[in-house]
Amino acid sequence: MRFDVLTLFPEMFSGYIGQSLLNLAIQNGLVDVKLWNFRDWAQGKRKSVDDKPFGGGPGMLLSCEPVYDCVEAVQADAEEPGQLIMLTPQGRKLDQDLVTELATDHKRLLLLCGRYEGFDERIRQGLKPMEISVGDFICNGGEVPAMLIIDTVIRMIPGVLGDETSNRYESFAEKGLLEYPQYTRPREFRGMNVPEVLLNGNHKDIVQWQTEQSLLLTKERRQDIFDSYRERFPEVD
Secondary structure, three states, X not given: OEEEEEEOOHHHHHHHHOOHHHHHHHHOOOOEEEXXXXXXXXXXXXXXXXXXXXXXXXXXXXXXXXXXXXXXXXXXXXXXXXXXXXXXXXXXXXXXHHHHHHHXXXXXXXXXXXXXXXXXXXXXXXXXXXXXXXXXXXXXXXHHHHHHHHHXXXXXXXXXXXXXXXXXXXXOOOOOOOOOOOOXXXXXXXXXXXXXXXXOOOHHHHHHHHHHHHHHHHHHHOHHHHXXXXXXXXXXX
């Protein structure tokens, strides 16, 4: 999987791509991350990439020409033009289904990171990106949302996690429920004990307990997810 990050602040990613699973995935040739700066395609001495919006209003907008030129040059950098993604609060909300879709349907993602008051509308109209929102809130720019997309998508790429079954048991995986509680040594810590069912070695009982705990936790914390699950499995209480 290749990620191309188009941004005004590529230096924000230097520490991120050098750490943990992502760095290991890059070293193993499973993932490639390339950083591009809009300003490299700006014209004039000042290399300006933004301007005031027509009609007035606060802030500045990213201008069409440097963004178009950057996107088109990056798309041409490989045979596979990839899927262009605009990070915007107006987009489709990122969830596990969308993460899975991005990981399985595409081999290259171009992440378009906005700044200031956003993009000139003609960037959306002309380039026709997939629009994605990481939540109902506003970030200072698209860089952190881009990292979030990279972080979630690489987990779906075979070989990145090492144990290919591990992500099957995480929250939102498979049945769509929140993940059940987990414990490690010691058995007792400050008066809190590991549930006995996890210590008896009976796999059937353990699986039943895990399912019950996932259902209880989901019902308690995410009623919307629980209701959706119950629509698919009406026998669930």
